Amino acid sequence: MKNHHFILFKFFPIFFVFIASFSFAQKVDVNDFNKSVNSISLETQLQTAKLNHINRDITFNETLINVGIVQSVFLAGYIAGQYETIKNEGSFKNWHTNIGKTHFDKDSYDFNIITHVGNAHYAYLFYRSRGYTKINSFVLTTIGSTVFEFLIETVTEPPSIQDLWQTPVLGSLLGMGTESLSLYLLNRNHIITDVLGYILNPFTILPFSYYETYTIPVVTSHYKGVSMSISL
């Protein structure tokens, strides 16, 4: 039984590659698939004028500034939150030698899941408020988290595999959910839902955010026209 399992684990990568190459050999009617994708109508366009997120073109320099803001906040939080640990166990030698010691960390879930994911979700929401698309906000959150793991936190501990994945991925996932719920609440136009919406996504209330009302064309199978919204 034991030997069988070891053989299985040892040869599974080969099996994995075999399955992969087999997959390439499959026949799939790509034309049918593409037809189905192209047939999607314009009904996916927004149908009402509400508070919404606006994507925009952002220069590389502005992105550097935005990433710098987020990293500075996390660096400050790291120093403030782990001041004693940095003082007692941190060192310049750690900072560069820990980079190559990536490992499965031994932290508990309160750190790995709650604290890290919570922090990353604010980073995601910040990038969204600056007008980045969902994918770009996720990418910037991922880059920021990776930089933090490899170039900041190594002062006290080696980079963590769990953090490299969970912090940006689950953080962005939570951010996407929070943003959607926040916009839903803010568009109910009631003082209680407004307050809840701003609490869930505080960046929506900031003057520099790209959550705005707007005027858009409406195209559905039942109606064509213009929807207007005035923001006071």
Next chain:
Amino acid sequence: MIKKYRNSVFAILIFVIQFFFLLKVDAQQLADTTTSSIIEDNSFIKNSWTNGWYFLAGIGASSSTFIRSSITEFSPLGGHVSSTIGYFSKGGYGFEIGSYIDVPFFNDFLIETPDVKRELDINLWNTLFFLSIRARLPEIQPSNNWNPFVKVFYGFGAGVMFFHLEDDDPWKDSLKDKRVQLEGPLFGISFSNFFNTQSNDPIWFLELTISTQLYQERFVIEEAGDLPLVLDTNPTDKNDELYVVRLSAGIRLF
């Protein structure tokens, strides 16, 4: 040699994938800005199937069996969360990196030390990371609600055991703030079906996954300040295995 650098290689792989992801996103952003409105759909769940990058998130129930030598511990019902980033191409294949976080609960889990044998209630927090390939089942024409896929995956994971002890338990003091972490490779297979791929409704999926993990290393950890303290490290006797069956429901976020 390979084992020594395994984790670093895995980390570099994650970084390389992220790098290619970034390149792809730049190209996509360029395309977006030249062809369509800058006002985006607010919907949380993606509602049109496209090739390219995708983000799947799922949640569900799982059943776990921990086998150690001739002893079998069974957790009939636990929960899990899944997250997957992949690139879907040619309408049929997805190349992915992903994670499962399982939280099974074991009643009366047998604990053995050189001196004592006894049973304890245990929460296992198991975090798995994997590389996977997802492919459409052959010879099946996709339709709006019939898009069956098979996924095979291989990876590495860590399971953390938390002990539940009564206040008057004699082990209460000695196990206070302690936990055991088990690490090892895993592999598995999933069967899934995606719904609403050809309509404007949110895309979601159901997935049945079977995986097995071989625990090779054991760490005894004590919570001590900001950084956990590893009290003891030793290899397992290579007989600790975890088998998990998961049923997940999930959504495509982008």
